[in-house]
Amino acid sequence: MPQWHIIPASNRQEVMDWSLVLTSQRIEAEILAFPDGRAPYGLRINPLDRLRAMQAILRFQKENKGWHWHQELPAMGLRYDWSAWGWCLLLSVFAWLAWEVRPELQQMGMLKSQEVLRDGAWWQTITAVMLHGDVAHLASNLTSGIIILGLCMGRFGTTPALLIALICGAMGNVWSLWAHDEPYRGLGASGMIMGALGMMGPHALYLMRRDTKAGFRIVVSGMLAVIMLFSLWGLSPQSDVAAHFGGFVSGIAWGAVLSLCPENQLRAPRLNLLCGLMMMFLLFWAWGMALSGGRPWIWRQWMGWG
Numbered sequence: 001m002p003q004w005h006i007i008p009a010s011n012r013q014e015v016m017d018w019s020l021v022l023t024s025q026r027i028e029a030e031i032l033a034f035p036d037g038r039a040p041y042g043l044r045i046n047p048l049d050r051l052r053a054m055q056a057i058l059r060f061q062k063e064n065k066g067w068h069w070h071q072e073l074p075a076m077g078l079r080y081d082w083s084a085w086g087w088c089l090l091l092s093v094f095a096w097l098a099w100e101v102r103p104e105l106q107q108m109g110m111l112k113s114q115e116v117l118r119d120g121a122w123w124q125t126i127t128a129v130m131l132h133g134d135v136a137h138l139a140s141n142l143t144s145g146i147i148i149l150g151l152c153m154g155r156f157g158t159t160p161a162l163l164i165a166l167i168c169g170a171m172g173n174v175w176s177l178w179a180h181d182e183p184y185r186g187l188g189a190s191g192m193i194m195g196a197l198g199m200m201g202p203h204a205l206y207l208m209r210r211d212t213k214a215g216f217r218i219v220v221s222g223m224l225a226v227i228m229l230f231s232l233w234g235l236s237p238q239s240d241v242a243a244h245f246g247g248f249v250s251g252i253a254w255g256a257v258l259s260l261c262p263e264n265q266l267r268a269p270r271l272n273l274l275c276g277l278m279m280m281f282l283l284f285w286a287w288g289m290a291l292s293g294g295r296p297w298i299w300r301q302w303m304g305w306g
Contacts, residue, residue: 005050006032007043007057013079015041020262021060027053060264079154087149087162088142091189094130095138106131106187108290113177113184121294125173126286129166131187145193152196155203156258157266159275161196164258166279168195168250175246186240191247194230198251201226202259226252 007029009015015031022029022043030044045053098105109127116124132138153161172191177184230248235241258266265271 004044005047009041012041015043017264018043018057021056021264022053024262025056080150081153081158083158084146084150084153088146095132098131111173111186113180116177123286123289125170126282127290128173128187129169129189129192133187137188141189141193148193148196152199157272159272159279160266163275163279164254165192165196168192168247171250172243172247176240176243179242186243190239191243194244195247195251197226197229198248199255201252202255
């Protein structure tokens with residue numbers, strides 16, 4: 001019996017994904033490159049683990065079958081998730097509704113510090129993320145959000161990344177409440193986008209695990225890159241710097257945790273479905289509270305609960 005078995009892979013991303021799958025199953029695998037071979041990459045495993053390894057890879061392929069919204073960016077070890085355009089479209093729809101159809105949405109969903117701190121209207125930290133002051137404000141967030149959210153969703157999973165980025169946006173609004181002494185009003189998705197940017201910083205930890213020789217240099221360069229982008233996009237004097245900073249720092253913390261999770265698990269359909277449902281519930285709850293002025297929803301009476 002040979003001392004090892006080779007599992008061929010068609011590209012670098014595929015062999016990296018399979019390596020993470022086998023590692024999660026406690027199967028030792030070494031990545032090999034065959035520049036002149038029919039299959040340019042391969043995984044070397046113990047022949048005794050061959051059956052378990054193939055079952056794990058087939059299960060991974062089945063779970064991810066049909067998910068074609070990602071475009072690989074091999075040089076950065078990233079994927080771009082085109083479904084980020086869907087979220088940007090949703091923000092545009094909310095802006096149109098608040099500007100043209102129901103202008104009262106702007107007042108109901110805006111973050112108002114006195115109402116949050118005095119009356120406990122904490123849902124405004126979420127509803128404010130969905131609103132924008134004018135076309136220029138919306139366009140600014142869309143142009144940066146399409147790029148940053150697309151990369152973040154490609155790295156950490158579509159709905160997990162979107163849910164965490166929304167939470168970062170809410171945390172940015174909380175930070176802004178603390179930073180402003182005077183009565184304060186705010187709105188916009190920029191805190192959420194800065195949160196997604198912060199999440200990408202610890203991605204360098206993942207790259208370091210793939211290339212241990214580069215080590216500290218990769219981590220430092222990755223963090224410096226996102227800090228530089230934050231200084232360009234998040235520190236404009238005309239913007240809410242406190243909300244940007246709060247979202248960015250929250251994103252770094254969440255990104256550090258998520259970077260330790262295998263990518264195939266973050267892209268698992270069940271996890272994405274769960275995070276999608278959680279995000280829908282969060283938005284429905286926040287807007288339900290905003291539209292009812294914080295009072296019990298009318299459907300509670302219909303159901304006989306109130």
